[in-house]
Amino acid sequence: MIRSHALLRLLVLAAASLWPLMPARVQATSKADTAAAIAQAQSAAGAWLTLVDGGNYAASFDSAAAFFRQAVTPDQWQTAVKQARAPFGPLSARHVIAAVYAAALPNAPPGEYVVLQYETAGAKGQHVIETVTPMHEANGRWRVSGYYIKPK
Secondary structure (H helix, E strand, O other), X not given: OOOHHHHHHHHOOXXXXXXXXXXXXXXXXXXXHXXXXXXXXXXXXXXXXXXXXXXXXXXXXXXXXXXXXXXXXXXXXXXXXXXXXXXXXOEEEEEEEEEEEEOXXXXXXXXXXXXXXXXXXXXXOOEEEEEEEEEEOOOOOEEEEEEEEEEO
């Protein structure tokens, strides 16, 4: 059985160690297009994080990108996310510290991505960094394709 922390690492498309390897923010889009993509991706990530924060892991799995759902089973996701977040208690006071548009990411299918990093307060007084990576799917929707959490 895959350990939950290792499983979450597999789901991440842009873990902290990959951050410097990311391609340029914009390749063939305007600044307005990039800003709109970031805003849409951030909205999708916020809705998805609300599900996760509420313990609604089945719904978070169902609303994730197809790439995410192909990488892990619902049971693996639920086990992994519970174990990864348990040391921090309920999370609150989340704010964006980075938002980067990418036309491609390492080890990910071709497409559009936005890598979002949040600094989030844990109930036990510590802060964590959450990396959430929505991708633009063929149906035009932004859906989360990766998630990673680590202590700050």
